[in-house]
Amino acid sequence: MGLVYYQTVELTFDSCDRASHVKLPALLADCLMVSTKQSEQLGRGNDYLIERYGLVWVITDYEMTIHRLPVFGETIKIETEALSYNKLFCYRRFHIYDQTGALLLDILAYFALLDPKSRKAAVIPDDLVAPYRCPFVKKIQRSSKLKPLETPIQQTYPVRYFDIDMNGHVNNSKYLEWMYDALGDAFLGKYRPTQLTLTYKKEVPPGGSITSCHLLDGETSYHEIMSNGQLSAQAKIEWQPISIESEKTSDL
Amino acid sequence: MGLVYYQTVELTFDSCDRASHVKLPALLADCLMVSTKQSEQLGRGNDYLIERYGLVWVITDYEMTIHRLPVFGETIKIETEALSYNKLFCYRRFHIYDQTGALLLDILAYFALLDPKSRKAAVIPDDLVAPYRCPFVKKIQRSSKLKPLETPIQQTYPVRYFDIDMNGHVNNSKYLEWMYDALGDAFLGKYRPTQLTLTYKKEVPPGGSITSCHLLDGETSYHEIMSNGQLSAQAKIEWQPISIESEKTSDL
Numbered sequence: 122m123g124l125v126y127y128q129t130v131e132l133t134f135d136s137c138d139r140a141s142h143v144k145l146p147a148l149l150a151d152c153l154m155v156s157t158k159q160s161e162q163l164g165r166g167n168d169y170l171i172e173r174y175g176l177v178w179v180i181t182d183y184e185m186t187i188h189r190l191p192v193f194g195e196t197i198k199i200e201t202e203a204l205s206y207n208k209l210f211c212y213r214r215f216h217i218y219d220q221t222g223a224l225l226l227d228i229l230a231y232f233a234l235l236d237p238k239s240r241k242a243a244v245i246p247d248d249l250v251a252p253y254r255c256p257f258v259k260k261i262q263r264s265s266k267l268k269p270l271e272t273p274i275q276q277t278y279p280v281r282y283f284d285i286d287m288n289g290h291v292n293n294s295k296y297l298e299w300m301y302d303a304l305g306d307a308f309l310g311k312y313r314p315t316q317l318t319l320t321y322k323k324e325v326p327p328g329g330s331i332t333s334c335h336l337l338d339g340e341t342s343y344h345e346i347m348s349n350g351q352l353s354a355q356a357k358i359e360w361q362p363i364s365i366e367s368e369k370t371s372d373l
Numbered sequence: 374m375g376l377v378y379y380q381t382v383e384l385t386f387d388s389c390d391r392a393s394h395v396k397l398p399a400l401l402a403d404c405l406m407v408s409t410k411q412s413e414q415l416g417r418g419n420d421y422l423i424e425r426y427g428l429v430w431v432i433t434d435y436e437m438t439i440h441r442l443p444v445f446g447e448t449i450k451i452e453t454e455a456l457s458y459n460k461l462f463c464y465r466r467f468h469i470y471d472q473t474g475a476l477l478l479d480i481l482a483y484f485a486l487l488d489p490k491s492r493k494a495a496v497i498p499d500d501l502v503a504p505y506r507c508p509f510v511k512k513i514q515r516s517s518k519l520k521p522l523e524t525p526i527q528q529t530y531p532v533r534y535f536d537i538d539m540n541g542h543v544n545n546s547k548y549l550e551w552m553y554d555a556l557g558d559a560f561l562g563k564y565r566p567t568q569l570t571l572t573y574k575k576e577v578p579p580g581g582s583i584t585s586c587h588l589l590d591g592e593t594s595y596h597e598i599m600s601n602g603q604l605s606a607q608a609k610i611e612w613q614p615i616s617i618e619s620e621k622t623s624d625l
Contacts, residue, residue, distance in 0.1 A: 134409070135402040135546060139537040139579070146535075150387040157386070193539060281554045282561055283398075285391040287445060294387060302533045306579055309534055327391070327558055 123255030126159035146294035375507030378411035398546035525586035
């Protein structure tokens with residue numbers, strides 16, 4: 122376990138959906154803002170990383186359990202720590218709490234180092250991660266592998282101007298938006314996510330379009346984002362009817 | 374002139390575009406967050422407004438001058454004041470400054486009151502706006518009228534799940550995204566906005582799609598968002614080549 126850092130965030134109107142729940146992509150962006158702050162505090166900000174090593178951090182996987190999605194106007198506490206690292210990955214935990222101290226989300230993120238010029242992964246230098254005080258653990262933990270989807274439902278999305286971020290590729294948050302959107306308003310109006318596994322495979326370039334493929338099996342949805350015939354991201358999301366969640370929320 | 378309120382905001386990775394400039398829709402969302410904070414501080418928050426009057430604020434127009442778009446990592450100061458009001462509109466100024474005190478954006482927003490059930494405009498009660506200490510000015514100022522576009526270039530956008538906000542309609546920020554996107558990557562990579570007039574005419578409901586129409590006349594673009602055959606929003610944007618702006622920025 123490493124040093125713990127946290128920040129409180131008040132959920133704004135624009136970060137919430139029609140049902141007033143925080144949009145998951147917006148919440149993940151807040152998490153990354155908090156981990157970036159920790160890195161800056163420890164003298165390991167993005168500027169240092171690119172100047173000293175010529176590298177950038179990228180997320181390869183998210184695994185999350187969602188106990189309750191916070192709502193508009195709530196002030197949440199985002200707590201993070203680097204848990205451990207090996208040659209290829211740094212494993213970072215985010216715990217999100219409400220103001221009563223109840224755990225809302227438990228998120229494990231896999232960070233890897235990328236050379237932005239060659240777009241290749243780089244070995245994590247010990248002295249880069251030393252200030253986080255997390256142990257080196259030789260074993261490389263990988264997220265559970267998802268099988269390719271057979272005959273999924275497919276929907277095409279053009280890549281838009283604002284989908285691209287400063288890395289020159291589609292921002293990570295967009296993949297999840299495309300996955301959600303493909304499920305349709307009727308489903309999303311009735312269900313809330315409880316578990317999510319998301320793996321990024323390949324960056325999506327500007328221009329052109331992507332295909333958001335999905336299959337729904339009971340209350341589990343399986344997703345693939347395809348770009349230029351290649352797999353860009355995969356996800357598995359478990360859902361529960363909103364009524365169950367509402368009952369749980371009303372107990373708070 | 375009314376009471377002045379301000380807040381500082383640090384621009385996050387996700388709020389910035391590929392060129393590291395803040396996304397204008399994200400900046401407008403920050404502005405509204407700041408004016409909402411002022412309203413709460415004066416005991417006139419959204420909860421009070423809906424409980425006491427059964428009404429909500431909506432924006433009908435924006436007029437803005439953009440001296441420089443702030444970039445990722447910059448801390449900006451968003452200053453706001455209610456300038457004046459009449460029966461139908463409350464006029465609110467946002468001044469956005471950088472850390473040297475230079476004015477980056479000057480934004481005039483027209484606020485109107487809406488009955489969320491009937492979707493009709495309501496007269497602004499004097500005691501609602503009294504705490505802002507802005508004068509009642511009888512004359513109704515309207516933004517400059519934009520002519521309908523003849524034979525514009527048209528592009529269709531499906532309304533996505535996350536485009537809808539808690540009001541049950543497309544969030545204001547999306548209109549501007551659709552207008553931008555229609556101009557294409559090549560144009561947006563070379564030009565930055567300097568003046569913008571945006572008028573909201575009619576809300577866009579969930580589902581279906583909209584058409585983003587535009588015409589480019591020299592360095593001025595004209596936009597219309599059409600939904601179900603009706604005009605939903607109009608805009609006029611003046612642009613300048615990025616090179617000119619870069620020279621200006623480098624003087625700072």
